[in-house]
Amino acid sequence: GGDAASAAIATKLLPLTASTLVEVSDGDAGVAEAVCAELGRWVRSCFAIVAASVPSDTAATKSAGDCTEALIRLMHHRFRHNWEVNLPVLAGAIVAVAERHGREAVEDEEGTTFTIQMVGPGVKGLVRLRSDVNDGASRHAIENAVSIVIAGIGMEAFLGIVSLEEGDGVSKQSGKRKKQKQPAAVGGIHPDRTWLLPVLKSASA
Secondary structure (H helix, E strand, O other), X not given: OHHHHHHHHHHHHHHHHHHHHHHHHHOOHHHHHXXXXXXXXXXXXXXXXXXXXXXXXXXXXXXXXXXXXXXXXXXXXXXXXXXXXXXXXXXXXXXXXXXXXXXXXXXXXXXXXXXXXXXHHHHHHHXXXXXXXXXXXXHHHHHHHHHHHHHHHOHHHHHHHOOOOOOXXXXXXXXXXXXXXXXXXXXXXXXXXXXXXXXXXXXXX
């Protein structure tokens, strides 16, 4: 009926909404805060509804994937001055997709694999981004977003995506492989990953 047709159109338009809001979120702090507040509401309502239909609904799956790709752009350095308000939105979207699996049977391995495929790039991107920046404000914003992700998807799911034993061999921004001269830290944890330990501890508390 008409409701189904309206829902189908809305599902197709969601990625455009995400892209538009992302593009205007690199303004001054006041604009970014307002836009990200709207993005946050959008993630919790419209996006969460579509994510709940993944992967059984093909159109919803494509829409959720395209929306996630749009939100991943928030990690680009052009948005860096607003990461404090931008990155929690991305983290919220990752959690919204992951929660879809949480409502299903635990033994649904196919669903788990699909969820990891959907949110994996965003989760790994956030973790790698931490190695790309040196200033305290950026690192704090990234750590906060990662903490939101861990609290939302669970430590087990997070560690199923991010390895503590492997470092960031490829720089996300340049795409060039960095030389890794540092040995693995005590306990087999790579130096690029030691910052995750207090974040994991805090998120699971």
